[in-house]
Amino acid sequence: MIGVGLIGGSFAIDIKKKYPEVVIHGISRKEATLKKALELNIIDKKATLEDLINADLVIVSIPVDATVKLLPTILDKISDHTLVVDAGSTKEAICKAVEHHPKRRNFLACHPIAGTEKSGPSAAIAGLYVGKTNIICEVEKTTFKLQEKALQLFTDIGMRIRYMDPVSHDKHIAYVSHLSHISAFMLGKTVINKEKNERDIFDMAGSGFASTVRLAKSSPAMWTPIFKQNKENVVETLEEYINNLQHFKELMQQDNFSEIFNEMENTNYIKQILNGIN
Amino acid sequence: MIGVGLIGGSFAIDIKKKYPEVVIHGISRKEATLKKALELNIIDKKATLEDLINADLVIVSIPVDATVKLLPTILDKISDHTLVVDAGSTKEAICKAVEHHPKRRNFLACHPIAGTEKSGPSAAIAGLYVGKTNIICEVEKTTFKLQEKALQLFTDIGMRIRYMDPVSHDKHIAYVSHLSHISAFMLGKTVINKEKNERDIFDMAGSGFASTVRLAKSSPAMWTPIFKQNKENVVETLEEYINNLQHFKELMQQDNFSEIFNEMENTNYIKQILNGIN
Numbered sequence: 424m425i426g427v428g429l430i431g432g433s434f435a436i437d438i439k440k441k442y443p444e445v446v447i448h449g450i451s452r453k454e455a456t457l458k459k460a461l462e463l464n465i466i467d468k469k470a471t472l473e474d475l476i477n478a479d480l481v482i483v484s485i486p487v488d489a490t491v492k493l494l495p496t497i498l499d500k501i502s503d504h505t506l507v508v509d510a511g512s513t514k515e516a517i518c519k520a521v522e523h524h525p526k527r528r529n530f531l532a533c534h535p536i537a538g539t540e541k542s543g544p545s546a547a548i549a550g551l552y553v554g555k556t557n558i559i560c561e562v563e564k565t566t567f568k569l570q571e572k573a574l575q576l577f578t579d580i581g582m583r584i585r586y587m588d589p590v591s592h593d594k595h596i597a598y599v600s601h602l603s604h605i606s607a608f609m610l611g612k613t614v615i616n617k618e619k620n621e622r623d624i625f626d627m628a629g630s631g632f633a634s635t636v637r638l639a640k641s642s643p644a645m646w647t648p649i650f651k652q653n654k655e656n657v658v659e660t661l662e663e664y665i666n667n668l669q670h671f672k673e674l675m676q677q678d679n680f681s682e683i684f685n686e687m688e689n690t691n692y693i694k695q696i697l698n699g700i701n
Numbered sequence: 702m703i704g705v706g707l708i709g710g711s712f713a714i715d716i717k718k719k720y721p722e723v724v725i726h727g728i729s730r731k732e733a734t735l736k737k738a739l740e741l742n743i744i745d746k747k748a749t750l751e752d753l754i755n756a757d758l759v760i761v762s763i764p765v766d767a768t769v770k771l772l773p774t775i776l777d778k779i780s781d782h783t784l785v786v787d788a789g790s791t792k793e794a795i796c797k798a799v800e801h802h803p804k805r806r807n808f809l810a811c812h813p814i815a816g817t818e819k820s821g822p823s824a825a826i827a828g829l830y831v832g833k834t835n836i837i838c839e840v841e842k843t844t845f846k847l848q849e850k851a852l853q854l855f856t857d858i859g860m861r862i863r864y865m866d867p868v869s870h871d872k873h874i875a876y877v878s879h880l881s882h883i884s885a886f887m888l889g890k891t892v893i894n895k896e897k898n899e900r901d902i903f904d905m906a907g908s909g910f911a912s913t914v915r916l917a918k919s920s921p922a923m924w925t926p927i928f929k930q931n932k933e934n935v936v937e938t939l940e941e942y943i944n945n946l947q948h949f950k951e952l953m954q955q956d957n958f959s960e961i962f963n964e965m966e967n968t969n970y971i972k973q974i975l976n977g978i979n
Contacts, residue, residue: 536907556904585904592905598892599906603913608964609945610884611971613938614876616945625974626834626863627870628877629814633975634912635881640972643965651958660891661950665943667887667894672939680929686886687921693889694918696903697911 424482425450425497427460429538430510431484432547435465437580440549448474452489460544475500480576484510488648491520498526506569508533512596513652514560514589531573532560534592535582536600540640553581560589597656602664604638604646605657611639702760703728703775705738707816708788709762710825713743715858718827726752730763738822753778758854762788766926769798776804784847786811790874791930792838792867809851810838812870813860814878818918831859838867875934880942882916882924883935889917 424431427449435447449466451457460466475481481497483490490511497507498521507530511517518532537555539546557577562570577584587595614636618624650657674682702709705727713725727744729735738744753759759775761768768789775785776799785808789795796810815833817824835855840848855862865873892914896902928935952960 536905538907538909540909555907558905595896595902595905598895599902599910602891603888603910605946605949606884606888607913608968609942609949610881611968612945612964613880613942615968615970615974617876617938617941618873624873624877627814627836627873628974629816629833631816631818631916632877632881634915635885636971636975637912638909639965639968640975641965643962643969646965647958647962650953650961651956654953654956658950658953660895661946661953663895664887664891665946665950667890668883668939668943668946671883671887672936672943675928675932675936675939678929678932680925683928684921684925686890687917687919687924690886690889690893690917691919691921692893693914696893697906697914697918 424448424466424484425493426483426485427451427456427466427547428484428543429541429546429551430535431482432460432463432465432544433537433549433551434482434484434510434580435460436547436549437552438576441579448478450474452485456544463544463547465544465547472496472500475505476502478502478505480572481505481507482510483507486645486648487511487513487517487652491516491652494521494530495524498524498530501526501529503529505529506531506572508573510535512600512649514558514592516652518561518589527564528566529569531562531565531570532589533573533577534558534560534596540638542642542645550581552577555582556585557582558585558587558592560587560592562586593653594656597653597660601649601653601657602660604641605650605661606664607636607638608641611636702726702744702762703771704761704763705729705734705744705825706762706821707819707824707829708813709760710738710741710743710822711815711827711829712760712762712788712858713738714825714827715830716854719857726756728752730767734822741822741825743822743825750774750778753783754780756780756783758850759783759785760788761785764923764926765789765791765795765930769794769930772799772808773802776802776808779804779807781807783807784809784850786851788813790878790927792836792870794930796839796867805842806844807847809840809843809848810867811851812836812838812874818915820920820923828859830855833860834863835860836863836865836870838865838870840864871931872934875931875938879927879931879935880938882919883928883939884942885914885916886919889914 424435447466448468448470449457449460450470457469490509514532521527521530535557537551702713725744726746726748727735727738728748735747768787792810799805799808813835815829
């Protein structure tokens, strides 16, 4: 496990449960994180990149800028039979970083759509991936045998698989994931700026506010490089979102409340779409 | 109960549990809603406004435009000892509608901060109000004896009480509640517009998107009059929200990702604020 936080740690917990004979080695930039992961029995042993030669499976779950930098080195150091999968929220830059690598066929580009607003080893939980989607990109570039191995693992821990090219992945994920994070962060900022001197006000906040702003608790260290790598798509979604908000505001200023009603009614359609998402 | 949907129905369920001897009469504009509430045992009997003369307590939980219109008539028809409470998400227009009414002292203006994105009698649930805040406005305008009666009821079903003037209520609730709804509706609209022809895309949406967009399932019939009555405050929150999003977008376009990091880190402070809200 390169990265033993929420994503890597949750993989480790489910892998151990499913395959008790597996020995999990953890690698992390921070000694304290590794120590915590050991304490929590998420990993069995500490390791370094020099130990990769002995690994059967390497799961890379670190911020996407670190993945882009480190992935070529990881492929340099593994054996011929090692499978490397990542878990990054962007796919184009990561796939590009290793497109000409001699061991490209040992790598499977993945994005498990799972997680919470928390981070670190103590946020790792059992069963995080049950019923969740794993998006696999450029599957044809991975050795068939290693594809099979990965699919077996993902199926064993309860995931369903979708295939997609990296460019489409990054375009669509900007809408259904990256934009939600910015929307939540800026909602949190707007309310904090207004109410920071009036803590009592937050007694007025209910579960609706808590739900809408939840993602504003997410890790800036994880999300900054995601926005950087997916800049073009994210800026596009932000422009559309701002235009829609601006239009809603103008309808209000024009007292056009029948159109305000329509705006909301048309969006209620989201109910059908959200069926099946927790 | 005038209005037997999520809010009124949930009051009815908890009142019956706490005071089994109470007989609950339901009044609704729609016959089908009343029938449903009877079927679900939320109310014991159907009633009309002419029956108000016999009521000890009247809970008004209908859209805020209907409350403004109907509240004077309700006060006209009650007896001298009847307590009337409302549950509207705006308070200034509602308080104003009855400020000179001869029975103003029989009315207590309330906003229970509780609810879900669902609506109608079948959305009513037991225990909705446990641990939730009830904001009471202009408490001094209500007869002391009826204040006491209301407080006893709210305490019995688990609510905590906050006092506030209607103008402050409407200003702050715009930030911590009304803005979240618009943010969610416009997020839903942005994503639906982009992805409506690609239903598969929603397989990519995870729990983060579902959480952020949840309020976009809310009832337009309930929310349109709220936005109308609180127009000035809501437009102000929207302007600040749009400015913050615009600034975030510009930072991205300028590749100023260290400032993007700071924007998110400063907003992480919301973690502390959200402690205690479910």
